[in-house]
Amino acid sequence: MKALDIALKDLTQSFRNLSVLAFIFLVPVLVTGMFYLMFGGLGGDDDEGFALPRTEVQIVNLDAGGLPADAGFLASVPQGSDLRGIHSMGEVLAQFLQGEGFAEVMAVTAAPDAASARTAVDSQEAAVAIVIPQNFTAALIDPTERAVVELYQDPTLTLGPSVVKGIVSQFVDGFSGSKVAIGANVEQLNDAGLAMDAAQLQVLVAQYLASAAGQGRQQIGGESRLLAVVSPTGEGDASPLVGAVGLIMAGMTIFYGFFTGPSSVQSILSEDEKGTLARLFTTPTPQSTILGGKFLATALTVLIQFIALLVFGSLVFGIEWGNPIAVGLVTLGIVAASPAFGIFLMSLIKRARQAGVVLGGVVTLTGILGLASIFAANRSPAAKLVSLFVPQGWALRGLELAMNGGGAGDVLPAVVALLAWSAVFFVIGVTRCRKRFA
Amino acid sequence: MSNGKAIQALDLHKSYDEIQAVRGVSFDVRQGEVFALLGPNGAGKSTIISMLCCLLQPSQGEAFVMGHSILKEPSEVKAAIGVIPQEVALYEDLSARENLIFWGKMYGLRGPALKQRVDEILELIGLRARQKGRVGKFSGGMKRRLNIGIGLLHRPQVVIMDEPTVGIDPQSRRNILDNVKELRGEGMTVLYTTHYMEEAQELADHIASMDMGEIIAQGTCDDLIKIVGECDRVDLTISASADRVLETWKATPGVYQVMPEDGKLGLLVDDSNLVLPKLFESASGAGVRITWVDIQEPNLEAVFLHLTGRALRD
Numbered sequence: 001m002k003a004l005d006i007a008l009k010d011l012t013q014s015f016r017n018l019s020v021l022a023f024i025f026l027v028p029v030l031v032t033g034m035f036y037l038m039f040g041g042l043g044g045d046d047d048e049g050f051a052l053p054r055t056e057v058q059i060v061n062l063d064a065g066g067l068p069a070d071a072g073f074l075a076s077v078p079q080g081s082d083l084r085g086i087h088s089m090g091e092v093l094a095q096f097l098q099g100e101g102f103a104e105v106m107a108v109t110a111a112p113d114a115a116s117a118r119t120a121v122d123s124q125e126a127a128v129a130i131v132i133p134q135n136f137t138a139a140l141i142d143p144t145e146r147a148v149v150e151l152y153q154d155p156t157l158t159l160g161p162s163v164v165k166g167i168v169s170q171f172v173d174g175f176s177g178s179k180v181a182i183g184a185n186v187e188q189l190n191d192a193g194l195a196m197d198a199a200q201l202q203v204l205v206a207q208y209l210a211s212a213a214g215q216g217r218q219q220i221g222g223e224s225r226l227l228a229v230v231s232p233t234g235e236g237d238a239s240p241l242v243g244a245v246g247l248i249m250a251g252m253t254i255f256y257g258f259f260t261g262p263s264s265v266q267s268i269l270s271e272d273e274k275g276t277l278a279r280l281f282t283t284p285t286p287q288s289t290i291l292g293g294k295f296l297a298t299a300l301t302v303l304i305q306f307i308a309l310l311v312f313g314s315l316v317f318g319i320e321w322g323n324p325i326a327v328g329l330v331t332l333g334i335v336a337a338s339p340a341f342g343i344f345l346m347s348l349i350k351r352a353r354q355a356g357v358v359l360g361g362v363v364t365l366t367g368i369l370g371l372a373s374i375f376a377a378n379r380s381p382a383a384k385l386v387s388l389f390v391p392q393g394w395a396l397r398g399l400e401l402a403m404n405g406g407g408a409g410d411v412l413p414a415v416v417a418l419l420a421w422s423a424v425f426f427v428i429g430v431t432r433c434r435k436r437f438a
Numbered sequence: 439m440s441n442g443k444a445i446q447a448l449d450l451h452k453s454y455d456e457i458q459a460v461r462g463v464s465f466d467v468r469q470g471e472v473f474a475l476l477g478p479n480g481a482g483k484s485t486i487i488s489m490l491c492c493l494l495q496p497s498q499g500e501a502f503v504m505g506h507s508i509l510k511e512p513s514e515v516k517a518a519i520g521v522i523p524q525e526v527a528l529y530e531d532l533s534a535r536e537n538l539i540f541w542g543k544m545y546g547l548r549g550p551a552l553k554q555r556v557d558e559i560l561e562l563i564g565l566r567a568r569q570k571g572r573v574g575k576f577s578g579g580m581k582r583r584l585n586i587g588i589g590l591l592h593r594p595q596v597v598i599m600d601e602p603t604v605g606i607d608p609q610s611r612r613n614i615l616d617n618v619k620e621l622r623g624e625g626m627t628v629l630y631t632t633h634y635m636e637e638a639q640e641l642a643d644h645i646a647s648m649d650m651g652e653i654i655a656q657g658t659c660d661d662l663i664k665i666v667g668e669c670d671r672v673d674l675t676i677s678a679s680a681d682r683v684l685e686t687w688k689a690t691p692g693v694y695q696v697m698p699e700d701g702k703l704g705l706l707v708d709d710s711n712l713v714l715p716k717l718f719e720s721a722s723g724a725g726v727r728i729t730w731v732d733i734q735e736p737n738l739e740a741v742f743l744h745l746t747g748r749a750l751r752d
């Protein structure tokens with residue numbers, strides 16, 4: 001009973017926290033949505049699922065250009081594509097953001113210069129100003145150049161700017177690796193309390209890079225990741241779009257599901273620092289109940305996230321997840337494995353300050369391994385094998401089997417594997433934590 | 439079973455790696471009394487409290503709370519005490535009421551009894567009007583009052599308060615001191631730590647004065663003051679550096695202690711009527727003018743000064 005009270009208290013706390021909510025629900029949906037848009041299809045009729053506030057964005061493109069005319073990727077842009085006749089990467093970014101795919105999320109207008117764009121933000125006409133620097137294209141070509149895309153945002157707004165920032169980060173990081181950075185106005189971001197933390201960005205970036213590399217190689221067979229963004233998939237199967245989006249949404253849901261566990265278990269560390277954990281220990285509540293409550297809170301968060309994302313995927317993207325019992329079993333496995341993974345990771349961490357880096361790093365790495373088969377577009381047996389060394393791989397395998405029409409019996413091995421992972425993580429984690437907090 | 443003693447500490451020791459934070463502390467707290475642990479920063483007050491509420495294992499020694507051993511019966515001890523930690527420990531994302539409800543459940547309260555008790559506590563700590571407000575937006579004093587309220591929810595037999603009045607405005611402080619008196623009125627036992635001697639003097643039936651991990655004196659307030667006998671406490675300021683008179687004054691008959699503290703000199707003297715003229719005389723001799731004098735009846739501050747040669751406050 002007390003464990004449930006603790007769990008409900010934790011849930012109340014996290015569901016009151018806007019950035020937690022954004023990270024649990026919004027980011028996975030946005031990432032999937034981006035892939036959906038990238039693959040070219042956008043049914044005009046089924047997008048009422050997006051109910052995001054539209055963010056006013058002013059964009060200033062100072063990019064002086066300098067793309068070599070015969071640059072490989074421009075040459076391979078299909079006739080009639082939007083990208084024909086473009087001379088700078090700044091224009092590509094501007095077009096990307098103005099694309100109708102983001103029209104629901106943001107209204108982008110061009111501003112003549114940086115000062116007027118910032119003024120627009122200051123006077124609240126716009127929520128975000130994006131300034132693309134003069135050497136943006138140059139930086140992509142010349143390894144010694146560094147360019148910084150500036151994001152100037154209204155500190156009083158919360159959701160919109162962080163969404164825009166996420167989208168721009170993905171774009172910029174995908175193109176440039178480390179050469180172009182986003183120089184957000186750090187003070188303002190911090191004031192707003194909304195700066196995506198390093199771990200979150202890291203995850204986004206890693207994901208984008210990995211998938212862009214995989215998809216890009218797969219579809220265009222080239223080094224030009226740019227084309228992964230704009231190239232339509234057209235060729236091949238009858239319904240490649242829904243299939244691909246389904247797999248990606250499954251991947252994102254698992255990726256973030258395994259992020260939620262560890263980051264929500266972390267609340268033990270912050271309670272430790274705030275003194276509420278010690279206070280809990282002064283009440284007649286057994287230690288196991290307190291840990292159990294934390295575990296339950298995390299499991300419930302993952303469960304809610306999972307259900308919400310699955311329902312969203314099926315309503316908005318028309319994804320068919322498969323036999324409900326099979327999907328339910330896999331969900332159960334994930335709901336056990338993610339918090340157990342969290343407890344295990346937390347037991348390795350000394351201080352809450354390290355948590356972001358360790359959790360972000362390990363979760364991203366294992367996530368990429370686990371989803372390697374998606375990134376390799378299911379063509380690499382090696383990737384499939386590697387993915388089974390991490391729980392995310394088993395989760396994906398389970399969901400994939402269900403999506404391909406598997407029943408409860410088919411997904412059972414994957415579920416058992418997930419539960420075995422959970423047990424191992426749980427036992428090691430709890431043993432270590434008990435020593436720590438005893 | 440607990441033979442009238444709410445708390446019995448027997449030779450408690452606690453060492454951290456290098457530091458011996460508590461070195462052999464023994465005291466008894468009788469049921470229904472307010473007992474103050476008085477001591478400066480770092481004296482070891484919070485460490486003692488952590489041991490009494492089973493958060494820390496003593497390195498040596500034992501203690502009983504309502505007759506239950508802190509080593510062998512931690513659950514019984516925890517059920518008997520209400521702890522009010524020195525650092526405010528609340529959930530800032532929850533409202534005051536939600537905090538009380540949650541902590542009440544942790545103390546095993548449920549249903550209508552919980553609801554009623556929460557209402558009573560909100561009244562007691564004067565936060566009824568703000569019960570729906572998020573704690574993160576509360577002032578320091580409001581948080582402190584809520585911090586206290588939580589420790590009282592389950593009507594504990596023993597309330598343990600660790601410096602509940604640090605860093606708050608005089609009005610909230612008054613409110614808290616009055617709460618403590620009410621608690622005693624209701625028959626609760628209160629263990630109260632502080633470094634304000636006025637608080638110990640006003641509230642406590644018994645006081646243990648601590649320094650550097652040890653109890654240097656304990657008893658009723660009057661007992662303690664008798665230690666300094668019929669001394670007077672004299673504070674003065676002088677027109678020049680204290681060095682010019684320090685040695686002469688220390689050697690003056692009737693002067694027990696001379697304590698320079700930020701621009702002032704605190705003296706413990708036998709009888710101010712006899713000693714003051716001598717002080718003026720030797721000051722003139724050294725070419726120093728005494729610019730201000732204050733004479734006080736002996737108090738706990740004087741006791742601490744007498745026993746340690748240092749002021750209670752830093």
Ligand SMILES: Nc1ncnc2c1ncn2[C@@H]1O[C@H](COP(=O)(O)OP(=O)(O)OP(=O)(O)O)[C@@H](O)[C@H]1O
Nearest residue numbers: 454457459477478479480481482483484485486633
């Ligand atoms: N976790 C710890 N590790 C090492 N030393 C500690 C620890 N906690 C306390 N100490 C040391 O033990 C001594 C006593 O600390 P304690 O907190 O008990 O003092 P206190 O009387 O409560 O002081 P204050 O009035 O400042 O709260 C101090 O020297 C402190 O530095």
Ligand SMILES: [Mg+2]
Nearest residue numbers: 483484524600
């Ligand atoms: Mg203390």
